[in-house]
Amino acid sequence: MIGPEFDIIIVGSGPAGVSAAFPLLSAGLRVLMVDGGHRPSVAPPARSFLSMRSDDPAQWEWMLGREFHAIKFREAASPKLRAPTHDYVFKDFIARNRIAAEHFIAVGSLAQGGLSNAWGCGVARFSDADLAAFPCPTHEWDISYRAVAMRMGISGSRDDDLREYFGLDEWAQPPVELDVAHAFLEARYHKQRSKLINAGFRMGRSRVAALTEPLDERLPCNLSGNCLWGCSRRALYSAADDLIRLRRDFPNFRYEAGFVVEGVSRAGSGWKILSNQPGASGCSEFGGTKIMLAAGTLATTRLVLDALQINTPVRVLSSPTAAFLLWLPTLLGIKRQDGFGLGQLSFALRLNGGDTGFGSTFATTGIPVTEFARHLPFGRRHSVDILRNLLSSCLAGNMFLPGHLSEATARLDANGSLLIKGGHSESVPDLMAEAARKLRQAFWHLGGIVLPMSFTMGKSGGDIHYAGTLPMRQSPRQGETDGLGTVQGLENIHAVDGACLPLLPEKSHTLTIMANADRIARAVAKQWRAHVRVGNEFSLNKSEG
Template sequence: MTADFDVIIVGSGPAGVSAAFPLVAAGKKVLMVDGGNSPAGELPRQPFLAAREYDQEQWKWMIGSDLHALGMHDAISPKMRVPAHAKVFSEFNAANYINSENFVAIGSLAQGGLSNAWGCGVARFSSAELEEFPCLPSELENAYRLVAQRIGISGPKADDLSDYFGLDSWSQPPIAMDALHEHMYSRYEKHRQSLNGTGFRLGRSRIAVLSQDLGRRQGCNNQGNCLYGCDRGALYSASTDLAALKLFPNFYHQTMVVDALRQGDGHWLIEGAAGKQVKSISGSRILLAAGTLATTRLALNALQLQQSVRLLSCPTAAFVLCLPSSFGAARHTGFGLGQLSFVLSLRDDIHVLGSTFATSGLPISEFVNYLPLRRRYGVDLLKALLSSCVVGNLFLPGNLSDNHVSVDGTGALHIKGGFKEETGELLKTAGSRLRKAYAQLGAYMLPMSFTPAKAGADIHYAGTLPMRINPVPGETGSTGELFGLAGVHVVDGAALPLLSEKSHTLTIMANATRIGERLAVGYHCA
């Protein structure tokens, strides 16, 4: 019996669309399914600070007609309070039967997945990191290039992080920094030698944001609306690629939350809810790109593997820096994502990556609850203070996490989060050393602002079904094919054999592209 499709891809996020392009180009009949949520809502049309002052209907994009932001006061990230992002995060855990203990579990049922509301940080894994991958480095090198050129990346042509990020040859010019970041960077250039001696390096952030027009997308115009949604399309989202894929006559897209995989008459079946109906669709091959958590649940249930497997995530923390030289200055609209990034070497085998962001695109309410003052006085203080502040984050390598997942007899996925014993001390050391490094840049970490996050809050999930040269049950081969389930391939973060401190999205996309290319030319499809 002939399958309905040559390939079915579960998920339309960065991994899914990246795997789809080479398959569709090769003429394969491809179906992509996702939860169907469409990010919607009002977007600001003026520069952020101007809109905050003059837009009489700003409540629509700040709070939402259903008061969404007010109901999300406990959310771990301000992104989750944005009305336009409500559909990005909603219903994921319930639809995928995911529950967690001491772990922040986040995913998306939206078209384009979590790339609708991400930080856009990108990096290549180093040669040493890629040694863990069961493929030729040249395969990933070519895939990195294809993805970078498709999505658009901005960054400088040379600085102290050029080798670390490895993307300069494919990048557009960097987006202009604000005055605070310009000040810190000029101070860094004066103190580079001493700071490098302590293991601290600073450079421009590499981000999947356009500084120049690319296709129908427009370059960033520094209006500061990054958190609330860019009406120019400067920030990359996989939903843009999904729209491009829909132009191919052999590509099909359908709303469906996949509940299970079944083997049929010489092919595979996906089963799940499509609206109010339960459907079953067949494919010669299934590519799982539903996000690490949902993919892991589907794979472990299909394997009937109830043993616990490790889930990698990056221990993370946030902090606030104040530049006294700018205290009381007027706030100016500027770019809202990472402007400068740092790398801090804690040991030869442990590095920290972080970035700093302007506060000009964030409402004061995001900070006032962290002050030891009544809200009324806190607002007054922050009006003067925030113009001299930037916020920062940092990430440690994923092998310092200690998370485990398993499925039970009902098919639900259970996540138990934690960290390795040494992680707390490493975070404390990182905070102390960053405090000293930034002081040389004229930026002082506010007391009590250095805040480690719960396990999973990084949303850098990976490694549950790692690729190996010689896989065993619960692992995958060089094309992401699950051991014991011929024809089922994992192409998202679940297949990564390691998770460094770097953003892993670009590597996920490159690996998915590589697997798509291999399946397009090296395997027979019905």
């Protein structure tokens, strides 16, 4: 009997999907990867942001978009969602994956490389206490963290007060060069360090998936200030670069673009994925022995709940967020300069009850003035006039709280769509007020002023750090997952993206999602080597379990 065409089918080409693919392909498995296949139609700026803004006659294409994308999406929660260069990243995800949201910002991607084409590049290792929540030996993590960190390229290694908090400096390149404002802030921190640490505030360099040294065919950051719009040097990590490597280096790898999975169903001893719209090859279904779901937490959740026909609500972990504008009066009138456009300095803030707030500060160069003017309590024209003189001496900041403070839920409705309802714990407003107060005090000691009314709490889901809908458990119930991400009730279907995380700390979680996918794939590959191949089918050696 002829078995499935593929050993493993990976749904999604984002960070989780490519991280699962490398160990499986290295072990010789036949792997198919499918995704929506969207690619960019607007090129990112080729020169520095300030120079392009001063003399590029075609800047309207990447600032507004050929179809005025920035204006059409002016109510979107994040400037990334309004950037025409990122239109392809978010296009059609909600409709094609049948997702609806109430009081929740639902975001995902059908692009090659997924959301890593438009992310903040923040990276961190989960603490040992966090990793203890996973039903797997903690020693398995180190090899996977190292593998994905070295492959993607991260920077920020520094002997500072966040070295242990991030926990990844042994694999990191040196940090990105600070701009004048951040250098001022860092110098003041060293002078006030003891006082701030006693108050529960620690600061250090941001650890980011951005190159400061060449890696393969990618070039290091040249401080162009174009991070919001996309990096023409590919200094910022995108899983799309890994997809190129997978297609180039592994003959046992097949990639099917334009195949959005509508559902999964059993097919003999294996599984098949189905799509209402055939992919690039014209196929509308594929069969495999195992399926690894890496479509993003929301899409993966819908596919699993639909396959299990579960219509009771499941919890969605999501980090409550806030943003603020920090003014450094000493630097008033300083000339605008190009520089790194993502996090340059980060902080960890101890809060009452044992929770921690985590955030970063960003240069305002590279972000349109109108993005800040929309939040000021003046008319648009007066706000722009004020900010033209003020912004060069300002930094933007954000802050995340742990995901256990989310009360969002997801439920499969009668039509098979995923309905997400947002919400925060009732303790969140008080924690945000405490955080705002402590940040004002901390930055005052650093010579900065958190501008009045600028500390703003984000909407539920605005963090785009979704997780925990199919959590890993030692003894999983139906719809939960085991230590290999195997969905209870769906043998040989593995969730390998954020959906299977059992917890969501305040720190960046993408690196851990990637390491977890790598860890799962290594274990599956090891099990595969313990199988006896019979034709195109496997029989499991039970002693290897």
